[in-house]
Amino acid sequence: MKVALAEAEMPVLRQIMADFKKRQPFKNVSIAACLHVTKETAVLIKALVLGGADVALCGSNPLSTQDDVAADLASHGVKVFAWRGVSPEKYYWCLNKVLDNKPQIVIDDGADLISLIHGKRRALLKTVWAGQEETTTGVIRLRAMAKAGKLKYPVVAINDTPTKHMFDNYYGTGQSTMDGLLRATNILLSGKILVVAGYGYCGKGMALRAKGLGARVIVTEVDPLPALQAVMDGFEVMPMKAAAKIGDIFLTATGDKDVITREHFKLMKDGTILGNSGHFNVEINAADLERTAGSVKRVRDNLDEYTMKDGRKLYLIAEGRLMNLAAAEGHPSAVMDMSFADQALTCEWLVHNHKLLENKVYDVQPAIDEKVSRLKLQSLGVKIDALTPAQKKYLASWQEGT
Numbered sequence: 001m002k003v004a005l006a007e008a009e010m011p012v013l014r015q016i017m018a019d020f021k022k023r024q025p026f027k028n029v030s031i032a033a034c035l036h037v038t039k040e041t042a043v044l045i046k047a048l049v050l051g052g053a054d055v056a057l058c059g060s061n062p063l064s065t066q067d068d069v070a071a072d073l074a075s076h077g078v079k080v081f082a083w084r085g086v087s088p089e090k091y092y093w094c095l096n097k098v099l100d101n102k103p104q105i106v107i108d109d110g111a112d113l114i115s116l117i118h119g120k121r122r123a124l125l126k127t128v129w130a131g132q133e134e135t136t137t138g139v140i141r142l143r144a145m146a147k148a149g150k151l152k153y154p155v156v157a158i159n160d161t162p163t164k165h166m167f168d169n170y171y172g173t174g175q176s177t178m179d180g181l182l183r184a185t186n187i188l189l190s191g192k193i194l195v196v197a198g199y200g201y202c203g204k205g206m207a208l209r210a211k212g213l214g215a216r217v218i219v220t221e222v223d224p225l226p227a228l229q230a231v232m233d234g235f236e237v238m239p240m241k242a243a244a245k246i247g248d249i250f251l252t253a254t255g256d257k258d259v260i261t262r263e264h265f266k267l268m269k270d271g272t273i274l275g276n277s278g279h280f281n282v283e284i285n286a287a288d289l290e291r292t293a294g295s296v297k298r299v300r301d302n303l304d305e306y307t308m309k310d311g312r313k314l315y316l317i318a319e320g321r322l323m324n325l326a327a328a329e330g331h332p333s334a335v336m337d338m339s340f341a342d343q344a345l346t347c348e349w350l351v352h353n354h355k356l357l358e359n360k361v362y363d364v365q366p367a368i369d370e371k372v373s374r375l376k377l378q379s380l381g382v383k384i385d386a387l388t389p390a391q392k393k394y395l396a397s398w399q400e401g402t
């Protein structure tokens with residue numbers, strides 16, 4: 001039922017699915033996917049399976065799997081290796097099971113499968129054609145691998161295409177992080193001082209939505225450009241050490257580690273809430289928090305209370321793992337429609353083009369980005385203008401001036 005509701009909100013992917021079903025582009029193609037196992041992911045997997053693919057799926061984070069969705073997929077014959085709360089050891093067991101399916105195309109969200117293939121499962125390098133990466137953190141890892149000459153198959157950076165990061169990271173993370181914050185704490189945001197660490201695509205969306213809910217938003221950054229943009233967007237900008245003394249809520253989305261550590265915990269007010277929406281649980285140093293605290297107890301679902309030795313209480317959402325997926329349901333289906341349409345169409349592009357590619361990080365084809373935005377506008381009933389021949393000529397020339 002949940003998956004059907006998601007599908008209803010994903011008109012672009014639905015059209016692609018109907019087309020795949022007719023044309024069978026993935027006949028005899030094995031696809032391994034390491035993605036958050038949500039209802040939207042289930043719709044993507046369904047599209048690939050209807051297109052003829054043999055798909056094996058594992059989760060891309062120990063706390064993001066929706067068990068009912070995993071069960072639903074399994075009942076439809078998909079090979080799923082994922083459950084919520086999986087231990088680190090079992091997490092890698094799941095990844096290995098997915099790789100046992102001998103994939104030709106590998107879809108990653110955080111580059112865990114590709115790391116495994118380039119490490120303990122190198123035999124697969126002979127049979128993998130290409131990969132796709134969903135998120136910022138994964139793309140950073142892949143570019144580092146390519147730069148070091150270590151990347152052994154071509155990968156398409158789905159995250160970097162506009163129809164992904166300008167919508168999913170911005171509107172998706174913006175809204176679903178607030179959803180996670182409210183479900184985990186049920187606090188009133190109006191009047192609270194909310195600190196957003198990182199003013200990238202995710203951080204911008206989170207700051208915008210927090211402001212809309214009445215919070216007084218402070219931004220912390222390390223890059224002068226987004227810091228300046230935050231100032232001009234009307235937010236206060238300051239170093240984390242200064243924000244630590246005044247914030248009520250701290251949300252990270254930097255893709256970086258040790259953004260909030262012991263030196264900040266000791267400055268924070270009693271009752272401070274901490275949460276992360278970045279890909280890995282390294283942004284808030286939870287080990288530091290545990291060491292600094294006198295005791296820890298779970299006070300609500302997805303909320304742990306750390307009592308400091310001086311009596312202050314700090315609250316950590318979902319163990320510092322991405323709170324929009326761990327404490328809520330991840331991004332709304334309507335925005336994942338675009339990200340997963342990019343994934344689905346790129347998969348087909350790889351089937352036809354993988355032999356022509358080098359072991360590099362590639363952008364999504366501009367034609368795919370254009371198709372996805374056009375289909376999404378169509379589904380929203382929005383029409384736009386078209387360039388006239390004279391405008392086309394003007395925009396391609398340099399002779400006309402004042």
Ligand SMILES: NC(=O)c1ccc[n+]([C@@H]2O[C@H](COP(=O)([O-])OP(=O)(O)OC[C@H]3O[C@@H](n4cnc5c(N)ncnc54)[C@H](O)[C@@H]3O)[C@@H](O)[C@H]2O)c1
Pocket residue numbers: 135136137138165168169173197198199200201202203220221222223226253254255256258259277278279280322323324325331
């Ligand atoms: N939770 C989700 O559903 C979801 C969705 C998309 C992306 N992500 C993840 O969120 C993270 C951010 O993604 P993005 O697309 O916004 O990246 P981005 O590169 O657009 O932005 C990151 C920003 O953080 C800043 N930053 C880096 N280190 C910092 C530090 N120590 N203190 C303050 N700011 C710092 C950078 O300067 C940059 O402006 C990544 O880990 C990405 O994989 C999560």
